[in-house]
Amino acid sequence: MKFGIVINEGPYTHQASDSALQFVKSALAKGHEIFRIFFYHDGVNNGTSLGVPPQDDRNLPNEWSELAEKNGLDLVVCVAAAQRRGMLDEDEMKRHGKDSNNLVKGFRISGLGQLIEAGIQSDRLVTFGD
Amino acid sequence: MEEEGIVKKFCYMNRKAPYGTIYALESLEVVLIAAAFDQDISLVFADDGVYQLTKNQDTDGIGMKNFSKTYSALGDYDIKKIYVEKESLEERGLTTDDLQALKYEDEDDDWAEKDSLFVVGRDELSKIINEQDVVLSF
Numbered sequence: 001m002k003f004g005i006v007i008n009e010g011p012y013t014h015q016a017s018d019s020a021l022q023f024v025k026s027a028l029a030k031g032h033e034i035f036r037i038f039f040y041h042d043g044v045n046n047g048t049s050l051g052v053p054p055q056d057d058r059n060l061p062n063e064w065s066e067l068a069e070k071n072g073l074d075l076v077v078c079v080a081a082a083q084r085r086g087m088l089d090e091d092e093m094k095r096h097g098k099d100s101n102n103l104v105k106g107f108r109i110s111g112l113g114q115l116i117e118a119g120i121q122s123d124r125l126v127t128f129g130d
Numbered sequence: 131m132e133e134e135g136i137v138k139k140f141c142y143m144n145r146k147a148p149y150g151t152i153y154a155l156e157s158l159e160v161v162l163i164a165a166a167f168d169q170d171i172s173l174v175f176a177d178d179g180v181y182q183l184t185k186n187q188d189t190d191g192i193g194m195k196n197f198s199k200t201y202s203a204l205g206d207y208d209i210k211k212i213y214v215e216k217e218s219l220e221e222r223g224l225t226t227d228d229l230q231a232l233k234y235e236d237e238d239d240d241w242a243e244k245d246s247l248f249v250v251g252r253d254e255l256s257k258i259i260n261e262q263d264v265v266l267s268f
Contacts, residue, residue: 006266041156080159112163119264120136120169127267130153 003027004122005037006115008129010045011060012053016128017046021063023126028071036074036118037064039107041129044082047075047107061104068106075107076114138263139170144179145267149194154182157268158200165207172262173204174255176215180222183214183229183247198230205234210246217252 005024009016024034039046046061053059068075077087086102089109093101103109119125142161148154164171175183182201189196204212212232219225232247250258259265 008268040160041152081156112160113167115160116140116164116167116169119140119266120138120167125264125266129267 001027002033002035002121002123004035004118004125006118006125006127006129007037007039007043007046008041008127010042011051013042014130016130017043017060017064018058020126020128021060021067023128024067024073034071034073035122036076036114037068038115038118039075039077040081040112040115042085043129044077044085044087047077047082047087047103049102049104061107065104065106073106077103077107077109078115079109079111082109137168137170139172139261140164141172141174141259141262141265143174143176143259143265143267144182145175145177147178148182148187148198149189149192153268154179155195155197157266158197160266160268161204161209162200162207165209171209172211172213172258173209174213174215174259176218176255178218178222180214180218180224180229183212183232184224185228185230202230202232204232205246208234210234210244212247213255213258214247214249215252215255216249219249 005020007017007020011017027034046064048061051061064075067073088098088101089103090101092109142157144154144157146153161173187196187198226249233243234246235241236244
């Protein structure tokens with residue numbers, strides 16, 4: 001089956017991202033396809049490169065990044081939600097005249113159309129959030 | 131922006147108050163984008179989400195943008211199935227008189243103005259949700 005995943009909450013405060021990570025790993029292990037993982041609302045904060053969690057804790061942005069690299073996953077951060085919350089890639093940094101960017105490797109910033117497309121193209125769209 | 135002609139039933143569930151969290155505003159942003167995709171769109175307002183459609187919202191005292199007028203523009207985006215859960219209204223002491231009148235112009239009927247807001251009971255709403263291909267809950 002082809003899954004689309006939506007993550008609506010940021011890392012650590014909420015378990016949504018952890019649950020989604022476990023779900024995606026299990027789905028891949030069972031041979032399912034992940035069409036796209038879309039990060040919305042505070043979920044965009046899962047793409048930050050600036051988090052420094054304690055050493056004995058998980059680093060969710062890095063875990064997503066590694067999982068994406070290993071499995072060729074499409075991790076998309078909503079541009080409108082990201083701009084509000086200070087999540088920028090290099091292009092967005094330049095476009096808005098900011099002096100730094102903070103998107104972890106493996107994530108990309110794009111529009112809400114990517115969420116709708118995931119709904120159209122996936123057999124199931126699964127939301128992790130509040 | 132057609133996706134190879136696939137048309138799915140998309141339902142956007144709105145269950146939270148308009149202010150206090152950003153879910154209502156960002157849900158509306160999704161719906162406005164979604165309208166460009168030629169999909170079959172329904173909106174549902176239930177639980178505290180029914181407050182999103184109330185008339186005469188005034189956000190001056192809380193420093194938030196009042197985005198409630200955007201709902202009345204949904205008809206222009208060809209969104210004409212907006213369901214409000216009857217029990218959610220009753221539980222909050224609200225009636226349809228407290229809600230904005232939401233209309234659309236029917237192009238198949240000489241652009242006659244028609245209601246796009248429907249108050250439905252919980253049982254009927256569950257049937258409507260059950261018929262959807264994609265449900266996004268905010």
